[in-house]
Amino acid sequence: MEILLEELYKTDLYVDKFHDRKVFIDEHSYQINGVSKSGKTTLLKNYLLSLKKSTYLYIDCSDIRIDVTQLNHLLPSFCMQNKIETLVFDNYTPKFKFVNVSQLLLSSEVHYDIDVLEHIRLYPLDYEEFLAYEHKYDSSALNHFVQLGGFAFMHTLHNDQRNLYLQRVLLFTLDEMEFDIIKLCAKFMSQKLSAFTIYERLKLSRKISKDKLYKSFSELVNKGYIHTLSKYQHTRATKKIYLCDTSIKSALSVEKNFARLFENMIFLELLKSKNELFYEEGIDFYLPKKDEIILCKPFVDERRLFKKLESIEAFIFSYGIRKITVVSMNKETSISHPLASVDIIPFDIWALGD
Template sequence: MNTLLDEYYRYDLHNVGFIERKHALNDESTLVYGIAQSGKTALIKSYLLGHKKSTYLYLDCRDIRLDVDELNRSLSQFCRDNKISILALDNYNDTIHLFEMNQIILSSETPLELPYRTIHLELLDYEEFLAFETKFDGTSLSNFFQLGGFPAMHRIASEDRVLYLQRVLSRALEPIEFSILSQASKMVTQKVSAFNLYERLKGERKISKDKLYLHLQSMFERGYLKQLSKFNHPSAVKKLYLCDIAIKHALALQKHFGRVFENLVFSELDKHHVECYYDEGIDFYLPQRGVIILASPFANEHALFKKVEALEGFIVSNRVREVIAVTMNLESTLSHPISRIEMIPFERWALGDDT
């Protein structure tokens, strides 16, 4: 095992083209968690490359050459012998024993019960996405719709992106989870229960309800799938969303721009940790702000006014102060007797204070 550790210790790390994220490591022991390809490894390597090479050891715990029992017996002594002050365990699993070090950095798909600083590294929001853009010619929003929030997608040739993401997901997920995600890609923004998914999947493969529910819950906990509750009805069927619209492009042939757009709006709210719910005729209700958000890419003033009229009961009873229709490019303010109505282009909304 010392031979392998010495090999890692002598490696020259590379992190070509790293672009700063909203999160950064400092000198605290830290757990960075997030789904596959969210940028955890790049964030860790960027931090390590700011230190003298002899002071850190980086290990990728997915390396099949690593024998956990042998690693647990030798790692602590190896670090002491080489005066290593920073230990980075990428793709960490809790069978590997931790010990006292000046600093330990871990990455994982899930949060872990550890007395460390925690960073939840999510996929790129629109503001971060713009930092990855090489051209500023008005195509950024169109690119965001195509590439989504996976940082690596900017480096993948356009003709390879679908297969690349399929490979990433098939490696990161168990076969049943990949099937769940594929089915979910066809049902985004719809009210979907675990039983609905089971009914869809049982025709494709042999699976028990209990096993499906267990894997589905894991995918929600890890962040591959998201769900939205109905306002004041926590037991009602929840709406289903993907963590990123690029997954729909990669796993489903059906094109439904309205649903993709709604998922995109949801993702921005989710990444900014905005409390929101759905209701009948309402895409997103933000009770703490008294705001309704409608994902309406091609709305016109007349249709929007009629839609708001149908929501007057909800608006009055919940004292909604503003209705925001997020559009592709239309911008307007409508006069309404009981609530302010604004049409705001996605690009301005995502970069403004409304998210």
């Protein structure tokens, strides 16, 4: 292990064309969590490249050459002898023991309760971050975002490679049960779906344990591969399911439904805004602290929109809704309503607005 430690210490790190993210690392110690390919390793390496090379040690915990017991024994003295100030455990697992250094950085899919570390949740690219990869900031950028989603690696692949590559990433990262669950979630993206319904469907084609399925479903939520949205003031009602990135839909399902994909896009932007968020019958998203409703209408028709508003008027009145935002693909206008302001806003303007 001494030889491997020396090799890791001397190896030059490399980052190809780093684009700034909305989160960043400074001199504090951090735990960075996010799904596979969300950019955790790139964020870590880019930060390390800003430091003096002799002051840091980068260890990828998934390196099969590592004997964890030996490494835990040797690492404290190695860090002391080489005056390591910043120690990085990429793809961290609790088998690796911490060392007394000035700065400790961890990355993993799962969040660990470690008081001494500040927390960074890293998601795939949102629309604003995605634009850094685009040559033009016109309507083609939004079309590319719809096609590629938020995984940065998609920009490096040809169209015929993307779905198969993403399938391989998920097959490598998730266990068999988790993969079967996310496949079904891809089919029912932006719809109500419970773990029990998933169990009922999967048991038709394979022998399955309900307890294991529930645990795997919970793991996918904890890791951030799927997100759930509760119904307002109905915690026991079936939650809606969203994917961590819309590209997973096309990689795992042949079914097409642009309206649901568009809703998932909007959900992910709202998720990163950290607003309290719910759904309601006939209402895509309700933000109670902002007295706002958001409707997802990629190709909005004003006559149908008026009928939609009539159908939810009781909710608008009862909860004092002041603002109704209708997110579209390209239409922009305002319409009059006796109870609230109604603005139709294109996705690209809405996503960059806040």
